[in-house]
Amino acid sequence: MPVYRYEATDPAKKSCARCANGFEIMQKLADAKLTACPDCGASVMRVIAAPALAHSKTDLHYRAKRAGFHTLKRVGKGEYEKMY
Ligand SMILES: [Zn+2]
Structure with missing residues (x-):
């Protein structure tokens, strides 16, 4: 789940x-x-x-994303969200 x-x-x-x-x-x-x-x-x-172990990294990504930066590479349809 x-x-x-x-x-x-x-x-x-x-x-x-x-x-x-x-x-x-x-x-x-x-x-x-x-x-x-x-x-x-x-x-x-x-x-x-986000996985518990990746919180700081995720927060960074999240803040960057909210600030308008695209730090994540879309690797395929549906793969994007899994990287958070
Ligand atoms: Zn409450």
């Missing part, structure tokens, strides 16, 4: 220890996306999941 990462959409407004910094949860592909934190009910958004 894939692991998905969620983060509070507005941690400053409403969040708990679990979602303020993001959390990961295992879901079946068929499961609906979470829209609220299971603990506090704050609205959450799904972000691309």
Whole structure:
């Protein structure tokens, strides 16, 4: 089962220890996306999941991507997301 990462959409407004910094949860592909934190009910958004060991690297990629840089090479259809 894939692991998905969620983060509070507005941690400053409403969040708990679990979602303020993001959390990961295992879901079946068929499961609906979470829209609220299971603990506090704050609205959450799904972000691309990352293996626990690659967090710092992933955060770097994520920040770079958000800043408009393309640090990842698309190696094929569907392969792009797996690199996060
Ligand atoms: Zn929460």
